[in-house]
Amino acid sequence: xxxxxxxxxxxxxxxxxxxxxxxxxxxxxxxxxxxxxxxxxxxxxxxxxxxxxxxxxxxxxxxxxxxxxxxxxxxxxxxxxxxxxxxxxxxxxxxxxxxxxxxxxxxxxxxxxxxxxxxxxxxxxxxxxxxxxxxxxxxxxxxxxxxxxxxxxxxxxxxx
Numbered sequence: 001x002x003x004x005x006x007x008x009x010x011x012x013x014x015x016x017x018x019x020x021x022x023x024x025x026x027x028x029x030x031x032x033x034x035x036x037x038x039x040x041x042x043x044x045x046x047x048x049x050x051x052x053x054x055x056x057x058x059x060x061x062x063x064x065x066x067x068x069x070x071x072x073x074x075x076x077x078x079x080x081x082x083x084x085x086x087x088x089x090x091x092x093x094x095x096x097x098x099x100x101x102x103x104x105x106x107x108x109x110x111x112x113x114x115x116x117x118x119x120x121x122x123x124x125x126x127x128x129x130x131x132x133x134x135x136x137x138x139x140x141x142x143x144x145x146x147x148x149x150x151x152x153x154x155x156x157x158x159x160x
Contacts, residue, residue, distance in 0.1 A: 018143035019074045019088070022136055026067030026095075029132035033060055036125025039109050043118025051129050055105045062098030063133065066091040070140060088144035095137045102133055 033051040040048030052060055070091040072080060080087060106129075111121030 016143055016147050018139055018146060019070060022091075022139035022143055023067060023071045023074055025132060025136045025139060026063060026070065029129065029136060030060075030064060030067060032125075032132065033063075033129060036128055037123040038126040038129060039121065040123050041118075041120040043114075043116065048123055048125075051102075051126070056102055059098040059102035059105065059133075062094050062101070063136065066095035066098065066140065067136070069094070070143075086144055086148035088140065088148055092137065092140040092144050095133075095140050099133045099137045103130060106130055 036050065037048035038051045038053075038056070040046070069087060073087040073091070106122055106126055109122055109126075111119070113119045113121075
């Protein structure tokens with residue numbers, strides 16, 4: 001009687017530090033986006049809103065999708081199907097589109113001040129959100145360039 005053959009060895013999952021850092025930044029930003037004062041008013045009427053309103057909602061959903069995709073790529077890559085492009089590049093693209101929407105909306109929110117000290121506009125938490133979103137996109141692009149090269153698609157040799 002022969003001994004059973006062991007299952008084929010699986011490829012070790014690449015967990016680049018930049019991938020993990022991008023997932024951490026995306027997760028921290030996601031949580032903080034609910035509690036930081038993004039935009040608000042002070043004066044006769046005082047209040048703030050978080051980053052989940054208006055067009056920023058779409059940008060935050062794109063951040064969440066990119067973070068989840070990258071987290072699956074980092075922690076459960078064997079569950080992703082083989083594709084002709086890099087998942088890191090896909091996450092970077094989704095994150096970049098969301099960041100552009102987020103940045104445009106942040107810069108175009110109404111703001112005003114008067115002589116009595118009343119003001120409306122982006123609060124300190126809004127600028128922290130912009131920095132964290134930018135850091136997520138930069139880390140994701142750097143992780144993609146490090147692990148998958150400069151192009152999202154495999155390069156073909158030049159024909160002669």
